[in-house]
Amino acid sequence: DTGVSQDPRHKITKRGQNVTFRCDPISEHNRLYWYRQTLGQGPEFLTYFQNEAQLEKSRLLSDRFSAERPKGSFSTLEIQRTEQGDSAMYLCASSLADQTAWALHFGNGTRLTVT
Amino acid sequence: AQKVTQAQTEISVVEKEDVTLDCVYETRDTTYYLFWYKQPPSGELVFLIRRNSFDEQNEISGRYSWNFQKSTSSFNFTITASQVVDSAVYFCALFTLIQGAQKLVFGQGTRLTINP
Secondary structure: OOOOOEEOOOOOOOOOOEEEEEEOOOOOOOOEEEEEEEOOOOOOOEEEEOOOEEEEEEOOOOOOEEOOOOOOEEEEEEEEEOOOHHOOOEEEEEEOOOOOOOOOOOOEEEEEEEE | OOEOOOOOEEEEOOOOOOEEEEEEEEOOOOEEEEEEEEEOOOOOOOEEEEEEEOOOOOOEEEEEEEEEEEHOOOEEEEEOOOOHOOOOOEEEEEEEOOOOOEEEEOOOOEEEEEOO
């Protein structure tokens, strides 16, 4: 068990550029979540997958954001035409869809800075 | 809607003092889970504890203890004999089992500073 892995750790981009983040969950976990955390705030839910199915998307996830989990393993989060307001820490978490678990394990996050 | 409120934005105490972090939650679900996470300066979220809504027994783990009171919708966290290494932001979170909305909802966090 190597934990949840996110890549890159840091990303600096210019406004208007597209960025893509990757998350590799704990291998046996079938649930994968994306959260966003801005300075001084708690993490805010963006979306989650069970296997390859995207089950819920937050209203925070504008049409510039898209997330995929094509084979039910790793996931990508893409932001198109980045804006300065997108600057935040993007956190990925995974868990089992299991009533004995329901504990999300978080990765170290990708910190995005839009200049 | 699900909501978690951590009214204390920042707490600062001297080492060895006891400190309690408050958490109040709202949900209409009868089955739910409550969590505490620690976020040290390095940024990762570290899982501390999970309680389900049917288990109101208080729990102690070393210097950490949790008080779950369903009657007041509170799940408070106490650190006894605090240490400098306890300095971090602490988040309380709620997980409900509503179909299609099974996610963690976090509070705003409490920044705890333990001074030597």
